[in-house]
Structures are given as structure tokens and as C-alpha cells.
Amino acid sequence: MYPKDYRYTKEHEWVRVAGDVATIGITSHAQDQLGDVVFVELPAANAKLHAGQTFGTVESVKAVSDIYSPISGDVVEINEALIDAPEKINEDPHGDGWLVRAKMANKAELDSLMSAEDYEQYIAAETES
Amino acid sequence: MIKKVRPHQTQNEPLIFERSSPGKFGYQLPELDVPVVDPQTALGAANVRTEIPHFPEVSEVDVIRHYTRLSTWNYAIDLGLYPLGSCTMKYNPRVNEFVARLDGIAWAHPYQPQQLAQGALRIQHDLEMYLAEITGMDAVTLQPAAGAHGELTGILMIRAYLEAQGDARKTVLIPDSAHGTNPATAAMAGYEVKEIPSNARGLIDFAALEAAVDDSTAALMMTNPNTVGIFEEDIAKVAELLHSRGAQLYMDGANMNALVGWARPGDFGVDVMHLNLHKTFSTPHGGGGPGAGPVAVKEHLTPHLPLPRVVKDGETYTAITQAAGSIGRVRAFYGNFGVLVRALAYTLAHGGNGLKNATLDAVLNANYIRKGIEDLYHLPYESPAMHEVVFSDQRQTKQGIKTGDIAKRLIDYGFHPYTVSFPLIVHGALMIEPTETESRQELDLFIDAMRSIAAEAEADPELVRGAPHSTRTSRVNETQAARNPIVKWEPPASQ
Numbered sequence: 001m002y003p004k005d006y007r008y009t010k011e012h013e014w015v016r017v018a019g020d021v022a023t024i025g026i027t028s029h030a031q032d033q034l035g036d037v038v039f040v041e042l043p044a045a046n047a048k049l050h051a052g053q054t055f056g057t058v059e060s061v062k063a064v065s066d067i068y069s070p071i072s073g074d075v076v077e078i079n080e081a082l083i084d085a086p087e088k089i090n091e092d093p094h095g096d097g098w099l100v101r102a103k104m105a106n107k108a109e110l111d112s113l114m115s116a117e118d119y120e121q122y123i124a125a126e127t128e129s
Numbered sequence: 130m131i132k133k134v135r136p137h138q139t140q141n142e143p144l145i146f147e148r149s150s151p152g153k154f155g156y157q158l159p160e161l162d163v164p165v166v167d168p169q170t171a172l173g174a175a176n177v178r179t180e181i182p183h184f185p186e187v188s189e190v191d192v193i194r195h196y197t198r199l200s201t202w203n204y205a206i207d208l209g210l211y212p213l214g215s216c217t218m219k220y221n222p223r224v225n226e227f228v229a230r231l232d233g234i235a236w237a238h239p240y241q242p243q244q245l246a247q248g249a250l251r252i253q254h255d256l257e258m259y260l261a262e263i264t265g266m267d268a269v270t271l272q273p274a275a276g277a278h279g280e281l282t283g284i285l286m287i288r289a290y291l292e293a294q295g296d297a298r299k300t301v302l303i304p305d306s307a308h309g310t311n312p313a314t315a316a317m318a319g320y321e322v323k324e325i326p327s328n329a330r331g332l333i334d335f336a337a338l339e340a341a342v343d344d345s346t347a348a349l350m351m352t353n354p355n356t357v358g359i360f361e362e363d364i365a366k367v368a369e370l371l372h373s374r375g376a377q378l379y380m381d382g383a384n385m386n387a388l389v390g391w392a393r394p395g396d397f398g399v400d401v402m403h404l405n406l407h408k409t410f411s412t413p414h415g416g417g418g419p420g421a422g423p424v425a426v427k428e429h430l431t432p433h434l435p436l437p438r439v440v441k442d443g444e445t446y447t448a449i450t451q452a453a454g455s456i457g458r459v460r461a462f463y464g465n466f467g468v469l470v471r472a473l474a475y476t477l478a479h480g481g482n483g484l485k486n487a488t489l490d491a492v493l494n495a496n497y498i499r500k501g502i503e504d505l506y507h508l509p510y511e512s513p514a515m516h517e518v519v520f521s522d523q524r525q526t527k528q529g530i531k532t533g534d535i536a537k538r539l540i541d542y543g544f545h546p547y548t549v550s551f552p553l554i555v556h557g558a559l560m561i562e563p564t565e566t567e568s569r570q571e572l573d574l575f576i577d578a579m580r581s582i583a584a585e586a587e588a589d590p591e592l593v594r595g596a597p598h599s600t601r602t603s604r605v606n607e608t609q610a611a612r613n614p615i616v617k618w619e620p621p622a623s624q
Contacts, residue, residue: 035608036607036608036611038608038611038612039611039612059611061607061608061611062550063550063553086612087608087612
């Protein structure tokens, strides 16, 4: 379910790293909790991301939620396809439903994020309570 | 078993535009007995339309029937329990309406000279006094048009006060159980929002608050009782902590219905608060408005109150429109005056003891429901409930039933749903607020319905998931409606 080569946040974002570029999205658990996504607000194509700070919002039929950046860096690409087809976030949260790509400023930030296994335990515990 | 249900009278009703029939009209006016003036000459040709495209042409009875039929799809407090948590959907007593319709009040005009509007000014002055007495505060403004508007007015006053001290400060602290309007208010007033977690009992985590308060804190916005329906018992300590750091305590008074006559925010350290007259003081919620969100403040904030302010000098009432330090106007004229009249009527009709009893009954009713269903629905917080009670759908999710499904099934039982999925700190929340309006018979019917739905969730989950079954339309496609809303009527191509 949760790709092993991704890292995860407590706020339910994922990050996949290739070279020094990070791709960021929200997890399958997050989209399931939100329900059908109807609108996505993404940063400008040259915006700066700061680890732990919000960079956009996802609006579903239930709620509007902030998205927190797992890492710091400069946005190099946003997923324009989501503007007309936000449902991609529900359909393929870990793939086509990605939100932004950013050039990472500090790779060491990845160390504080969760592995797939840790994340699965984290959401299991969260659902229990 | 469904004991009370109200199937929709009219299954189909076209739009009023589609009812239109060319040449039809409601009234035939008598011929003019004064000279005809050409509107184009009187108003300027640019301001006169020769035609209103697709203006519906219908008779009076067409209009009356159309809207009456539509009204049968609606639910109202006049039909039964309306347990929408946090909204305080109490009955709107008819005495309020009687008073608001008295000629001198209903026909008063805001441009009437003040010496001819003494009664209207006195109504405002007296209501301000009563609200100050009820809240334990020093002064009140009646201008804001709703709760969120009151919040913004209150936080802008705090900003003005702190600015006058030399530093407006940077952050507003808000518990994670707060209404969403609180962070929106703080952001609108130019503050950064910092969230304070709740503890295992559903109360503000005092240690976390202590760590968060510093010299950049302008205020804490707190709801008491909070949105989980629990009284914040540390409130006096919280006020002391804030004041020791030069910060202010704002109270969201949305839940004041649980306190009126028994506890006064001014006595437990609150500096500013708003009231929702359309909740606690029984004025109509209308179709989303008008409401009224008066703001009550302590003495040190009075110079910053918005204008106009009504003052009494001897037997004369005057509306002051200029004052140094005021944050200025927040609303045209005198706020939603008709709503203020109703709130005063409610207050005077009840009197002190009546208001105290209403509070007791509101708390009693919520606890009666809690006891009636707590063996079937998960109760996330065991702390004593005040005027509302919050359950979660944890037990029903095992059958794939979520809080929204239970709410929709309640419609089949003849009730308006409770508040769904709020507060956010309770996953899958069912937030139930009966108010003091309800008799034991109505509460028993509701408890019976909730118990019956819990049994259905076990025995026939599909029945609950597919609800409502008795309404004109069942589930609408919310996703489609949000993604591709159709908000404009287009005439058929053939016309």
C-alpha cells in the first residue's frame, strides 16, 4: 500500500526523492479521510517550501485541509493536471495525484520523516484512538 | 420503528422561471390619476431597462404555491427537534415576533431624527445593559451582524488596545477544538495563529498553553463551554496566565446557552466576548441570516468600541458617531435592529429566573440524551456534558457506517440531523444539542430513533447507508455539485 521508497509525515504527506528533486503528495490514508477532493490550491511555480510549514490546501466535500511541506526547497514544478482533475488525488494519491516537485535545500531533513512501516503503524494507532 | 416522519408533500416542483407564462401577472393596477413621467427622463436612459430577460411572469397564487411547495422540502424548529450541535436551534417564541412587528418598531427608519427615535435607541441601550449584566462585562456593542463578525470586531478591539500600549503583538492562540471562524478571524485581523492541543479529557492542555504564551501573544480565543460541550474548568487560571504576560482573553460565546444566569465570563477573567443572539437569545437563524453578534468588553477596552454607541443622559438617548480610539463602524446604521428587538423581548419575557431555568433545561436535555444512547454510541470524552454532547461513530464504522450515514437516516425518522464531523478533534463526530426547547416526549422520540438506527446499523447496514429513503431526493452527488456547480438557470434553446 505505502511505497517503501517514500518517506511520510505525521500530517499525512509523502515525499519521494530522485537526485535532489523531491516529489510531494498526500497519502492514501489522507485522501480516504478527506473524501472526494474538489479543489486544490498549490504554490506558485517558483515558491519556496519550508519543512513543516503549509504550502497549499486540499478541499474535499468534507473539509479544507492545509498541506504541510515535508522538506525545505524551491518549487520547480506543480501538478497542473490537478486544477481540472483534482480527483486524481483520490484515484492515485501516490502517483498521478502528486502535488509539487521541489529542489531540496537540505537532504538531512528526510531523516526525521517516517518510513512506510512506521507510517502504517502510526495511522493504525491514530485510527484506534 | 419510525414513529414520526414527514414525507415531502410535493415530489416535483419546477423553477419559478419554468412556471412562467408570457403575459401573466399578479396585479392589475388602477389607471394613474397623476401625470405620467417618463422614467428615462426622470432617471436617465442609462438607468432604465426596457426588458428584464426571462423575468418570470406568474400570478400571485403561482408564487405562493411555488414557495409553499418548496418549503415542504425543508425542516424547521417549528416541526420538531433540531439537534444541530453548536448552532443552538432553539424555538423562536412568538412574543418576539409580536414585539418586532409593533408599528413604531417595524416602521422605524434609521434616518429618523434621534429625538423621534428615542424608543429605538432605548431598546438598544437596555439590551446592552442586560447583556452586560448577563456576561459580567462593562460595556456592549450591538453592531456586529453575526458571531464571526463579532469575533473580528473583538479581535480588532484587542489589536487597537495593544497598539495603544505600543505593540499590537504577533500571534493569537487557539485551541484545536475551536470553531473554524476563530483562526479565520485572527488571520483577518493580521495575526498569526498558533494551535493549542486538547488533553485526554477534552479540555485545553494547560501545560502546552503555558509553553506557548509569550510576549508576542496578543490573545487566546477560547470557547467555553468548548465545542465538545465541556466546561473549561481552568478558565480562571488561563486568564491569569494570559494577563501576567500582557495578553488578552477572548471568549467565543457561541455556547453561552450553557452559562446564562449561572456563570459570568466577566467574573472568570474574560476581556472580550461575543454573544450569538440567534443562538442563546432565541432570535431566528433565518436563511443563514440575519443574526446578531454583540460584543461585550471590560472597561479597559471601551474606548475602542465600534460606532455608533448609544448613551443615556438623564432621560435622553443619543447615538454617538465620533469617538477617539474607536475602531470605527463595523456595520451600516445600527446593526440588525429587528434581531435586537427580539432578543430584548426574549430576555424580558423570561426574566432572571426564567433565563436561569432555560440554562438548566438545556443542560438537562443534553444529559438526558447522553444517558439515553451512551450504551450504543461511543463517547470519546467522559467529562460531564453541558448543553451538548459529542459522540463518535467508532462502533458503527465496524459495519461501514459513518456519522454522515446515521445523520441521513435520522431524516427518515423525522428529525433534522445533528452536526456531523465537528469538532475536528473527535474523529467521526456526532454533535447533538437539543436546547431547552424540547419536552421529554420529543427527546424520547429522538432517543428512540437513535437507538433504532444503532440496531439497523448492525442488522441492515445497507438500509442506513442508503438513507434517506422518505425524502424527495435521496443522496445527492456532493462531489459533482462541488466540482461542477450549476448556479445559473439557462432557458431551453427553443425559446
